[in-house]
Amino acid sequence: xxRGSTDIDWVIAIILFIIFLLxxxxxxxxxxxxxxxxxSLLDIVENKLRNETSSEGTGIYWPLYETPLYIxxxxxxxxxxxxxxxxxxxxxxxxxxxxxTGDTGTPPDPNNLPDPxxxxxxxxxxxxxxxxxxxxxxxxxxxxxxxxxxxxxFSGKGGDLSFAVDCxxxxxxxxxxxxxxxxxxxxxxxxxxxxxNGISLDAIQRMRSDYLDPTKYNNELKPKYGFPLLKEFxxxxxxxxxxxxxxxxPVQPEVDANVFVREWTDFxxxxxxxxxPINVNIRVW
Numbered sequence: 106x107x108r109g110s111t112d113i114d115w116v117i118a119i120i121l122f123i124i125f126l127l128x129x130x131x132x133x134x135x136x137x138x139x140x141x142x143x144x145s146l147l148d149i150v151e152n153k154l155r156n157e158t159s160s161e162g163t164g165i166y167w168p169l170y171e172t173p174l175y176i177x178x179x180x181x182x183x184x185x186x187x188x189x190x191x192x193x194x195x196x197x198x199x200x201x202x203x204x205x206t207g208d209t210g211t212p213p214d215p216n217n218l219p220d221p222x223x224x225x226x227x228x229x230x231x232x233x234x235x236x237x238x239x240x241x242x243x244x245x246x247x248x249x250x251x252x253x254x255x256x257x258x259f260s261g262k263g264g265d266l267s268f269a270v271d272c273x274x275x276x277x278x279x280x281x282x283x284x285x286x287x288x289x290x291x292x293x294x295x296x297x298x299x300x301x302n303g304i305s306l307d308a309i310q311r312m313r314s315d316y317l318d319p320t321k322y323n324n325e326l327k328p329k330y331g332f333p334l335l336k337e338f339x340x341x342x343x344x345x346x347x348x349x350x351x352x353x354x355p356v357q358p359e360v361d362a363n364v365f366v367r368e369w370t371d372f373x374x375x376x377x378x379x380x381x382p383i384n385v386n387i388r389v390w
Contacts, residue, residue, distance in 0.1 A: 141333050143365035146389040150338045151367060153330045154387070158308035160257060162315040163329050165308040167256045171378055173296030174202070174249040178242035179289050184216050186272035189279065189293050191236035193253070197264030200253035201226040203377065204240055207247075217241035223250065223377035226263035228271065237276055239266055242291060252378045258307045259376060303374025304383065306350075309342065313353055322355035337390055344383035347373060362390040 156164030172193075181187070193200075204227055207219035227249075229238045238249075253259075268276065281288040316326040327334055339354040358364050366388050372380040 141336055143363075143389060146332070146336055146338065147365060147367040147387060149330055149332050150340070150387045150389065151369075154340065154385070158256065158258060158305055158311070161329060162308075162312045163326070165304050165312060166302055167258060167305040167308060167374065168254060168300055168302050169259070169374060169376075169378055170253045170298050170300050172251040172253065172298045174251060175246060175294045175296065176242060176249065177246045177292045178244050179291055181242045181277060181290055184239060184241045186237050186239045186266075186268075186276045187242075187279075187291065188232060188235045188237050188276045191231065191234060192295075195253055195255075197229075197231055198261045199255055199259065200251050201261045201263050201377065202229055202238060203227065203250045203252070205248045205250055206243055207241075208243055214241065217243060223252070223379060226261070226377075228266035229263050230266040230268070231264070232276075237266060237268070237272065239271055250378065252376065254376075256305075258305055258311075301374060301378060301380070303372040303380055304342075304385075306347075306373060306375070309350065309353070312340075313351060317353065317355055319355045339388050341386040341388070342383055343386075344373065344381060346381045347383055350383075358388075358390045364388050364390045 153163050154165050156166065158164045158167050174189075176187075176189075203223040203225070204220050205223075208214035208217040209219065227238055227240050229236055231237075240247075266272070277290050279289070279291055279293060281290060316322045323334060326332075332338065337356050337358065339352060339356075341352045341354075342350045344350075366386060368384060368386045370382060370384055373383050374380050
């Protein structure tokens, strides 16, 4: 073999080796931290916050379901326990019932006041495939709203009615058979269930309680979010009805940090289905 051809082979081998090393630096970039675009970081935080809240504390939204119940009174006077067919199969802690309409006379019956803001859940108990509600009925028709959710943060407040204590000696059924005749005491119908979604105050508090500690924030929450360990974020919320919500801010930015902000308007969804506006502000750096 000629010496010249051997030298050429060496030159080619060295060139190929250099190309191989350069390709490593170009594609793998050892020792170089990949930059994260601010928009991508903001997207990560917003998308995770918009998840339904769970015991992992990664989302702050929750769903409620509103089901109207209409009852047309025929002959019931005063506060009574009435039994209504109930087809939903919920546990007593998974829903509350509110009476939207009521007596609006002058003066109104204090035992039958309307509750449009859903502040007073009605007492009830589940009786097989029926539900027993203690309420006064207005002529000719009343509107009730059932608020329900299977989210673990929802806890119904009305399901503590007792027959022995609250309803004895009788519960009034919709139809009573008296000899050959049927007496209709009231008629009922359910409306279409309407799903609603919003931010849960309890979810915000759970997020603060579980991850406000910087160690848990870095070691637990950031991996769940898929958020870069060397980057930071915080969440602020404020509304006219909620001026004092504490921020989620495990760490504060350095004085010279470039902080990027995204803000949107949404609603706090309370357990009774009332929605109130709030501003959500997220920051990354």
